[in-house]
Structure formats: C-alpha cells, structure tokens
Amino acid sequence: MGASKPEIPESQDSSGQSVLPELQGWLREIAADHRLFITAAKGGNRIFEEFSPDCKPVTGLPQERTLLPVKKVFLPPSEPLFEFSRGGIEAPPTPENTVVFGLHVCELSADRLLAANMAHDRPDFPYMARRSQSLMIGVSCRRTSGCFCEKTGHDHLAPGEYDLFLHLDDPEHPRLAVGSDAGRELAANAPFPVEDPGGDVIAPAAAAPERWPLEALPEKMHDSFGAVMWDELATRCLGCGNCTIVCPLCYCFYTRDETELDPANGRRLRLWDSCQLLAFARVAGGHNFREARSERIWYRFSHKFMRTWDTFGAAGCSGCGACFHFCPVGIGPRQVIAGVLQVTTNSQDAGGNP
Ligand code: SF4
Numbered sequence: 001m002g003a004s005k006p007e008i009p010e011s012q013d014s015s016g017q018s019v020l021p022e023l024q025g026w027l028r029e030i031a032a033d034h035r036l037f038i039t040a041a042k043g044g045n046r047i048f049e050e051f052s053p054d055c056k057p058v059t060g061l062p063q064e065r066t067l068l069p070v071k072k073v074f075l076p077p078s079e080p081l082f083e084f085s086r087g088g089i090e091a092p093p094t095p096e097n098t099v100v101f102g103l104h105v106c107e108l109s110a111d112r113l114l115a116a117n118m119a120h121d122r123p124d125f126p127y128m129a130r131r132s133q134s135l136m137i138g139v140s141c142r143r144t145s146g147c148f149c150e151k152t153g154h155d156h157l158a159p160g161e162y163d164l165f166l167h168l169d170d171p172e173h174p175r176l177a178v179g180s181d182a183g184r185e186l187a188a189n190a191p192f193p194v195e196d197p198g199g200d201v202i203a204p205a206a207a208a209p210e211r212w213p214l215e216a217l218p219e220k221m222h223d224s225f226g227a228v229m230w231d232e233l234a235t236r237c238l239g240c241g242n243c244t245i246v247c248p249l250c251y252c253f254y255t256r257d258e259t260e261l262d263p264a265n266g267r268r269l270r271l272w273d274s275c276q277l278l279a280f281a282r283v284a285g286g287h288n289f290r291e292a293r294s295e296r297i298w299y300r301f302s303h304k305f306m307r308t309w310d311t312f313g314a315a316g317c318s319g320c321g322a323c324f325h326f327c328p329v330g331i332g333p334r335q336v337i338a339g340v341l342q343v344t345t346n347s348q349d350a351g352g353n354p
C-alpha cells in the first residue's frame with residue numbers, strides 16, 4: 001500500500017466549495033427516481049457509494065483514485081446469479097435506472113471498454129442488464145500522482161462517449177456538457193449552465209505526455225514471454241491479487257453453488273477472482289496451466305496490451321495507477337512496459353513465445 005493519507009473533512013471539495021450546495025440538491029432530485037451512485041470521501045479516500053440524503057458528494061481529493069473502481073456497481077464483488085429449487089430456477093431482479101456521478105475521463109473510458117468486453121463473444125447478461133440501463137456523469141479530474149492515461153490512450157472522450165460531463169476546471173464557472181439523449185433529459189433540472197451538444201473532453205495533460213507504442217506492444221508483449229524480466233518480477237510479486245481487484249478493466253470471476261439442508265434448494269453465486277492467484281488456472285486432476293508466478297504476471301499484462309488491443313483496438317489499461325498504488329511491493333504497468341520495450345529491443349534477453 002502507499003503512504004498513509006491525510007484525513008480530509010467529508011464536505012471538502014478541492015475543485016470548489018461553491019459547487020457543492022447546488023450539486024447536492026440536484027443529486028437529491030436524481031436520487032428520487034434513480035438508483036444513484038456518487039463519489040464520496042471516506043477516510044481521505046474517494047469511493048463510489050450509493051447516494052443517501054446526508055452523504056457528501058466530492059469531486060476532488062488529494063487521493064483521487066477510488067478504492068474500488070466503478071465496475072463494482074455493474075459486476076458486484078459477490079452476487080447471486082440465480083436461486084434453484086425443485087420448482088426451477090429464478091434470477092434476482094435487475095436494479096433499474098442507475099446513475100453514476102463523478103467519473104473521471106479515464107474511469108469513463110475504462111467503463112466503456114469493460115462494457116464492450118462484457119458484450120463481446122458470449123455476452124454477460126447480468127452485467128449487461130445493469131449496465132445497459134445506466135447513465136454516467138463525468139467530472140473534471142486533477143492529475144493524481146502515479147496516473148498515466150496519456151500513455152494508454154484513455155485520456156479523452158468524444159461526444160457520445162459520456163452522457164453528461166460536469167466541467168470544473170474553473171470552479172467559479174462550472175458547466176455541464178450533454179453527451180446523449182438520456183443525459184439531455186437529466187440535464188433539464190441541472191443547476192449549471194448546459195452545453196448542448198457537449199464537445200470533446202480531454203484529461204489534464206501530464207508534464208511530459210507521451211503515448212506508449214500501443215500498436216507495437218502486442219508483438220513485443222508476445223516476444224517477451226519467458227524473458228528474465230518476468231522471473232525478476234516474480235521474485236517480488238506476492239501473488240495476492242490486489243492489482244486485479246482494484247483494476248477497472250479486470251473482470252475475472254468464479255462461481256460457487258451454495259445449497260441448503262435440502263440440497264435441491266440453493267443458489268449459484270458469482271465472486272471476483274484473480275488471474276494472479278495460484279488456483280486460478282488449476283483444473284480437475286490438479287494440473288495448473290500457469291503454476292509459475294512469472295507466467296501469471298506475463299498473462300495479466302499480455303491480456304491488457306495484447307489480447308485487448310487485438311480485439312478492441314484499445315489498451316486494457318486506463319492508466320489509473322491503482323494497481324501500482326495498492327500493490328504491496330509497488331509493481332505497476334509503467335515499470336512493466338518499460339521492461340518489455342527494453343527486453344524486446346535488446347532481443348537476446350527475450351524468451352520468445354512459442
Ligand atoms: S492495469 Fe493498473 S493502471 Fe491499468 S487500469 Fe488496471 S489498475 Fe489501472
């Protein structure tokens with residue numbers, strides 16, 4: 001974990017205190033007929049939580065990344081997929097009309113890519129049912145230490161890639177950009193000047209913005225398999241899975257059946273899993289396809305920079321920096337990608353993927 005963070009009063013909004021009273025009133029109106037999630041302050045951290053009349057929405061904190069990403073709203077850490085009995089199976093009702101307020105550019109961008117992933121090939125129906133009837137409201141971010149969206153391409157949104165976006169770059173003059181028809185409806189009662197249609201939204205630039213060679217990374221990632229760098233990372237990695245839990249673009253899960261005393265009655269649960277855990281790729285008979293920690297680390301990064309790019313033309317990493325921040329030994333994409341680029345340039349160290 002990173003260094004301990006200063007306590008922030010829950011009502012503090014570093015982007016402008018004057019915005020808060022109107023914001024609170026507007027969100028209360030939205031919550032009257034929607035299931036509303038906001039970003040709130042908790043112990044100096046930013047978290048997504050369900051709105052209640054006395055909670056304080058925040059739009060900026062010294063620690064701007066959230067403890068858990070917005071995926072938890074649509075893919076909960078634990079959820080019943082269905083109940084079963086002799087009478088058949090019954091799926092739980094899907095919450096309707098969800099609004100999430102307070103997403104930064106990288107979070108909105110990651111959410112869209114996760115949704116594309118979940119709709120691809122074999123659609124994930126529980127996720128899709130929740131996500132498809134949801135509306136996302138972005139807010140301006142300030143760069144936080146350790147984030148790097150400019151390197152991964154998740155640093156901008158075109159109109160239509162957000163429903164609403166609350167610009168707070170100038171806290172004295174907030175403005176609300178409209179990005180969709182559903183957003184336009186919600187903006188009707190907003191206490192801010194409305195920009196309709198809204199334009200491109202671009203995250204604040206880093207001091208030295210520089211995109212990684214994303215088009216070349218799939219091949220370089222492939223060629224780095226077996227390189228010494230993965231063994232070196234494996235000597236430090238604890239295999240704890242923190243990195244995937246906090247990642248807005250990781251979505252692995254497992255299922256477990258829970259039965260009652262009469263085993264004909266019970267439920268099937270879905271729970272978050274992690275490709276960094278030893279048991280993740282273990283199959284019946286005890287064989288493990290990725291027993292070596294070095295292979296599990298390579299697998300995680302190849303999924304992000306090889307498979308996701310090949311399928312969606314986007315990096316499976318938003319550049320939020322959460323995995324680095326919450327990794328007990330400080331392993332993160334910037335170090336790993338620098339290693340991959342170096343190892344495949346000095347090719348004698350590259351292992352080569354069969
Ligand atoms: S890999 Fe790390 S930096 Fe990239 S999106 Fe996931 S948590 Fe954020």
Ligand code: SF4
Nearest residue numbers: 237238240241243327
């Ligand atoms: S990279 Fe860090 S957070 Fe991820 S499994 Fe290894 S030690 Fe845990």
